[in-house]
Amino acid sequence: MHDAQAGPGSDALELEGVGKRYGHVQVLDDVTLRVAAGEFHALIGPNGAGKSSLFNVISGLTPPSAGRVRLHGRDVTGLAAHRMARSGLSRSFQVANVFGRMSVFDNLRCAAMRTGGLGYQWWRALDRGYGVAQRARQVMAQLGLEPRADRQAGELSYAEQRALELGMVLATDARVVLLDEPTAGMSRAETTRMMELIRDTCRGRTVLIVEHDMQVVFGLSDRISVMVQGELIATGTPDRIRADEAVRQAYLGGAAPELE
């Protein structure tokens, strides 16, 4: 396990002065953050604050303009997305992002292949060994997607697609998981169920999550970071964030009724 290598309580994810600019627009500015192994860490902030841009930089979709990204102490700054994924980081997207014309089972098998030790083999069948199918079934069971195993992913309901996407993150066995608004567009009941799923299935992993539902965020997170206009203005336990004057001023509009 990575945790054992890096020592207990060490940082799973470490951002040091990360910046990203597009032309004259500074999207991220000097973001420094340490997320401990096993921590459930929420990232909140108003729309356009740069939360998704930060996810894109961490997950290797776009390289940062400045700063370093470390995963379990290893410098991974600017690695391509697929190499980042192999280093043990996985992410989900704001919109459902699955393989639409493949079956649910095959979506999960693809996600589990890397963990099963499979590369780009064309000389052997996928359905023999490697524990890939077993892993895919296990994830389907966790998410309650078993009845949909043979359906095309594109035909699933929106909430089911979001669940499948979470499943693809889980099937990779990544130790660090980035979840970008996993409950966006969901009803109250669906949100509650999704958050329970996330809490149950991500236990033991390091989670960095963007979420707008404050009740959920303050209930589940070990720590919270607040991002405004590309900068982190506060990081701390839910209680400290609730009490933080800068957060109230900049983001929660002073009164912050939804936090009481």
Next chain:
Amino acid sequence: MGLAVGLALLALAPLAFGGGFQLGLMSQMCAMALFALSYNLLLGQTGMLSFGHAVYAGLGGYAVIHLLRAVESGMLVFPVVLLPVAGGLAGAGFAALIGYPTTRRGGTPFAMISLAVGELVHAAAGVLPEWFGGEGGLTADRTAGPAFAAGLWPEWSLGSDLHVYYLTAAWTVAGALAIHALGRTPLLKLANAVRDNPQRVAFIGYDPHRVRYLMLTMAGFFAGVAGGLMALNLEIASADSLGALRSGAVLLAVVVGGSGLFLGPVAGAVVVTFFSVALSRHTGAWQLYLGLVFAAVVLVLPGGLAGGARDAARLVARRELAGWLRPRGWAAAGALGGCAGLSLAIELAYGRVHGAGGPAAVSWFGLTLDPSAALPWAAAGALLAPGAVILFRGRGRAAASPGECDA
């Protein structure tokens, strides 16, 4: 089960169609079917639209002809029946060589680059006549060496059309089985994933570029085998076999047949080859008919012929075919009449344009007609106009009926 039926059909077909022309046609259909299957590894499986797939088949053909010439001159001893493998290696080799930069991006960039590579190789063939034979291409004698090994089955000379047909059919079946088996491998699952969502593939730890590259090499191999078979059939490799027209033909075959089902490209290859070989003997306007069939399939059957056949089979299985056909009976009759009128008009116009200087007689379904007379034109109009009216009115009615099929 399906495999046994297919093998039996291929093995017994020469009993029914034993003529030299028919055997040649069937050999071409088989080779084209393998070519189309190789193309579908890109289009249907990986979502890569290529406008230059003929390059890999054409180079496979050249490899076979060059080796055959070496056998002919005594420089090389090689069983002729194994030459298509060399064609495949040539196709895969060139794909491996050129594919790494061209597959960096999928989608439109790849389509444009494939077009450029196709034109580049086609032009290079004209500039290097000592390799590509210039205008006339390179010819070789397929009976130059032993078919198998020296002394083994000497009666198999590959001189007869029947032997070449069986050779082509055997390689096509072997290639099709190999492509089918590929469908169960991790690489093909990843190819499907790249087709659906390349970005997501990166986030499960695989490089979409590498998947595209490997798939292009695979497709290049089977295209090379198919090109080698075509070259063995015709005993010639020419620059045309590398060109955009051939690339267009294989794209046409896969789209007409349907890229969503395994046998779709095979069906498309049979239809396209039939049109370009058999129909071209009867009418000079065969390309126009091919184009019309292509347009009709794209408009009416988005899943291609195979997709249409699957939907029809589902209707039969649910015993809903009669109910589906009834509101469309008039539309079908209209379509039939309209097609007859259209084909008559096309033939008359073609006869009129190409028969300049004399009263060219146009033959149409056994009738001999004069394209300068009024009566045949009136007949064409009489078939076409009501046919079109009934077709479009019938369509409207069918669409409005509540029993619409959702398959």
